[in-house]
Amino acid sequence: MRILSSLIDLIYPPRCLLCEEFLWNDPVIIQGERLHICRSCLSTFKRIDSPLCPSCGRPFPADTGPDHLCEDCLREPPAYDALAAPFLFEAPLMDAIHSLKYGGKAHFARTLGPLLAEFAFNWLDGSDVSIVMPVPLHRRRLRQRGFNQSLLLARYVANALNCELDFLSLVRVKSTPPQTGLGRKERLKNLRHAFELRKPKKVSDQLVVLIDDVATTGTTFNECAKVLKKAGAVEVLAVALARAVLS
Ligand SMILES: [Zn+2]
Ligand SMILES: [Zn+2]
Structure with missing residues (x-):
């Protein structure tokens, strides 16, 4: 070979x-x-550095002191235990992710996947992860695109963590319009009851890591985490390749 x-x-x-x-x-x-x-x-590629919110991973402007919980997380703690991303969602990484997702360039995952896997491996630092799950696409979107970019990335993460990759149990049952351009409230409304777990017993007492390409408000991860927590997952950690920061 x-x-x-x-x-x-x-x-x-x-x-x-x-x-x-x-x-x-x-x-x-x-x-x-x-x-x-x-x-x-x-x-x-712009790395996300402290200071940031240790819960949702949102970076704060420099010189705002040490890491601290952001207002949103203080007001309403998310269903996931923590969310982190290595990079800011800005060009040229943004262009690379767009090419992967919308340009049909699935082979971009061979470069972006290991970058995400390396970050996840270090961030999770010896955590006892049992299952890695990509954020699922609705079957209609999957048919259009031909692949789920989050699954392509999640393969590398599962490999690095040496744990199971489960891309079938968590399903998106509601076809939602793209979240781009929507605020937090609209995103939330859009995604309510969008996800279901096919084999709820499987995640009971497990540490699950969710993978997505981009996180903006964390709403998608949050909705997935709610379903997993309801089924008894002890811990849900979320990792995205890039983090968009809403102004
Ligand atoms: Zn936060
Ligand atoms: Zn180059």
């Missing part, structure tokens, strides 16, 4: 997904995967 892939590399040398530079030298290797991104493009 290695010889074959070296041959393919010779015929079709790998290029950076973003700037299309050839990746001859100095490859970025994460989680044992050679990423199709150059170091200079990778360095443009």
Whole structure:
């Protein structure tokens, strides 16, 4: 296999997904995967740093002191135990995620997946995770797109954590319009009763990690977590590749 892939590399040398530079030298290797991104493009992904809300992961402007709960989490603690993301949802990462989701470029997951997996592995730091679940798409959306981008990313996370990947139990039963451009309240209304668990017994007493490509208000994760907690999950942690910050 290695010889074959070296041959393919010779015929079709790998290029950076973003700037299309050839990746001859100095490859970025994460989680044992050679990423199709150059170091200079990778360095443009904006990392989320403290200070942030340890519950929903929302970053605060610099110089606002140490990590602290945000107003929303203080007022109404989310159903998930914590949410975190490595990067801000800004260009050029945003363009890469859009290409993955809407441009049919499923192979982008081979680069974005290991980045998410590495972050999840460090953030979860030895937690006893039993199941990794991608946020599901409604079957109509899945048919249109042909794949669930969250599942493509979740595969890498489950691999890194060496635990089960379950993409069948949690289902989206309500077809919701895209959440883009909606405020928190409208998102909530849109997603109410949108998710169901097919095998509720399975998550009882388990630590479940939910995976999505982008988190904005955390509403989607919250609705999924409600269903999991109701079925007896002891802990639900949510990880997204990127975090959009509503102004
Ligand atoms: Zn590049
Ligand atoms: Zn918060």
